[in-house]
Amino acid sequence: MKKKTVKRNVTAKRRTKVIRRGTVKKKAKSVGLKKKATRPRALKLRKKGNRKRRLVKRVAVPASTSTVEQLHEGNTRLIVYIPFNNLNVRETLPASVSALTLPEANTQFTEAWINKRVEIFMNFTLKSLLNQTNPHYLAYIVYHDSSRFFIENALLGYPPLPSNIRFISSSEYEAEVIRQLEGYKYWYELHLYSDDMYHKAYIDMLYNYRPRPETKVLICQNGYIYNSVSNILAKYFNFSSSFNCLIYKVSDYIKGVRHNIFQPSETGVWTGAIQLEHEIMPYPVYINHGHDANTAFFFAQEVQNNAAQDVWSNNAGHYSLFGDIIYDPYMKQRILEDFLGAPVTSPPYMTV
Numbered sequence: 001m002k003k004k005t006v007k008r009n010v011t012a013k014r015r016t017k018v019i020r021r022g023t024v025k026k027k028a029k030s031v032g033l034k035k036k037a038t039r040p041r042a043l044k045l046r047k048k049g050n051r052k053r054r055l056v057k058r059v060a061v062p063a064s065t066s067t068v069e070q071l072h073e074g075n076t077r078l079i080v081y082i083p084f085n086n087l088n089v090r091e092t093l094p095a096s097v098s099a100l101t102l103p104e105a106n107t108q109f110t111e112a113w114i115n116k117r118v119e120i121f122m123n124f125t126l127k128s129l130l131n132q133t134n135p136h137y138l139a140y141i142v143y144h145d146s147s148r149f150f151i152e153n154a155l156l157g158y159p160p161l162p163s164n165i166r167f168i169s170s171s172e173y174e175a176e177v178i179r180q181l182e183g184y185k186y187w188y189e190l191h192l193y194s195d196d197m198y199h200k201a202y203i204d205m206l207y208n209y210r211p212r213p214e215t216k217v218l219i220c221q222n223g224y225i226y227n228s229v230s231n232i233l234a235k236y237f238n239f240s241s242s243f244n245c246l247i248y249k250v251s252d253y254i255k256g257v258r259h260n261i262f263q264p265s266e267t268g269v270w271t272g273a274i275q276l277e278h279e280i281m282p283y284p285v286y287i288n289h290g291h292d293a294n295t296a297f298f299f300a301q302e303v304q305n306n307a308a309q310d311v312w313s314n315n316a317g318h319y320s321l322f323g324d325i326i327y328d329p330y331m332k333q334r335i336l337e338d339f340l341g342a343p344v345t346s347p348p349y350m351t352v
Helices: 002-021 025-030 041-064 066-071 111-130 145-155 170-180 202-208 250-254 269-275 299-303 329-340
Strands: 076-083 138-143 165-169 186-191 217-220 222-227 232-238 244-249 278-281 286-290 320-325
Touching (some): 076 202, 111 329, 138 145, 138 170, 165 170, 186 202, 186 250, 217 269
Parallel strands (some): 217 278
Antiparallel strands (some): 186 244, 232 320
16 A cells, blocks of 8 residues: 555645646646746746847947937037128139139129128028928028128118028127037038028038048939029039038037138139048039129029030030039929929829
8 A cells, every 4th residue: 555655645746846846827736836836937038138139229229329329400400501791702713714704803792792792692502401301400691790880781671580590790690609519419500592592401411420430521413403584494503512510520620620611722722621521412402593783603604504414414524514404494494493492383184
């Protein structure tokens, strides 16, 4: 009898071990086991492993976001620098500009010129700024200190500008920029003349573009040329245009670091940008505007640089090229809307 009892006890122990390895709660209860014991050991190990992996991911996140921070509007200040009449226009022009078309010295300081150019700014450049899909920018229209009275008087004839767009004297610009950079790590100085235009998505493009760490300037080569007097719109190319964006670390800028793009050359002072560490923005994002009050850009002279090829991709060795004219009225309308956002009348079957 004792031997049989021993055999039954051994068998019971073996059954208990089998039950403990199982996952069925009903069987566990039948032998008085706790719920905790029914959880497989392998599952416990997997869960611990998952916790470790999740912990590693949390630690890695801060190191991987440095590139994103450089491009986010919360960490980067973007200021549109718009020279109005503070530059010596004659010095900015390439040597190829005909002496017959050169403006008279100091024309940009006269009341008549200022009134006309403020009107052009309001009807074109301001509309382009207001049309931007990303409003996180400042725009300073910089005028010569001696023009303050004429500027302020001209602005009285228009509605007040938004708080992020303002006319400012040349002597005030630098201090105002440094004041506005407080709390930011990077800043972009985007250049635009006071009669030209950027595509509505361009500021968004800049925030989402990832330049190389050594890049100092982004250059826009491809765009359009537009004569608002004759209503001619065409493709345009300039190998180192005035449409560029300087990139700074705020700490460097405050210490006095400056990217010198104003370097005298046969192609004009703006072309110093191409001599810096740069990247080319491939999209046609600007309109170079020709009108009857130009002082640094001459539509009639640009037409002479016409090319028989696609100027956006076939332009090696050229400084600037006047490309294909946009004759289709609906295509022209849609392009201008992308820059100006102005309401236009279209046939009902057209999608604008």
